[in-house]
Amino acid sequence: MAKVGIADTAFARYDMGKAAIDELKRHSSVKIERYTVPGIKDLPVACKKLFDEHKCDIVMALGMPGSKPTDKTCAHEASMGIIYCQLMTNKHIIEVFVHEDEAPDGKELAWLMDRRAREHAQNVIKLLFTPKVLEREAGTGQRQGYEDVGPARQ
Numbered sequence: 001m002a003k004v005g006i007a008d009t010a011f012a013r014y015d016m017g018k019a020a021i022d023e024l025k026r027h028s029s030v031k032i033e034r035y036t037v038p039g040i041k042d043l044p045v046a047c048k049k050l051f052d053e054h055k056c057d058i059v060m061a062l063g064m065p066g067s068k069p070t071d072k073t074c075a076h077e078a079s080m081g082i083i084y085c086q087l088m089t090n091k092h093i094i095e096v097f098v099h100e101d102e103a104p105d106g107k108e109l110a111w112l113m114d115r116r117a118r119e120h121a122q123n124v125i126k127l128l129f130t131p132k133v134l135e136r137e138a139g140t141g142q143r144q145g146y147e148d149v150g151p152a153r154q
């Protein structure tokens with residue numbers, strides 16, 4: 001049975017890991033291993049341990065970069081680490097970041113974090129079990145969280 005790793009953070013202002021796990025359980029019977037770390041820069045090693053020590057097939061890395069310039073730098077560094085981990089392991093990590101300033105207030109931020117975590121959990125299931133479904137979505141302007149933007153037309 002496929003195993004999905006969930007790496008998430010205490011820094012985030014919404015429990016994205018819980019939302020992702022709930023969505024995975026609704027749509028599949030995958031095994032799940034969760035690993036919570038303090039903040040986004042701790043995610044790359046959490047992901048690597050989920051692959052190496054917990055034998056996950058794919059990992060979701062969920063985090064919330066804050067709105068300050070230093071947080072944006074941290075997010076870039078975390079992303080670089082996450083990409084490096086994918087190259088080291090030859091496995092997918094679906095990065096689910098919601099920047100705190102993507103939403104105007106806490107209520108919409110919580111909604112966005114929940115939606116994005118769930119929609120990327122659905123992408124994980126597609127990558128694992130129905131890659132052709134994802135292929136059919138190529139070029140269709142899918143977004144996770146806010147509305148899809150649709151394809152551009154000539």
Ligand SMILES: Cc1nc2c(=O)[nH]c(=O)nc-2n(C[C@H](O)[C@H](O)[C@H](O)CO)c1C
Pocket residue numbers: 009011012038039040041042063064065066067070071072074075
């Ligand atoms: C400045 C900063 N910003 C964020 C952030 O926006 N989001 C987040 O999840 N974590 C942040 N952190 C914490 C670091 O990612 C990390 O947890 C600490 O540096 C300890 O390794 C830090 C230090």
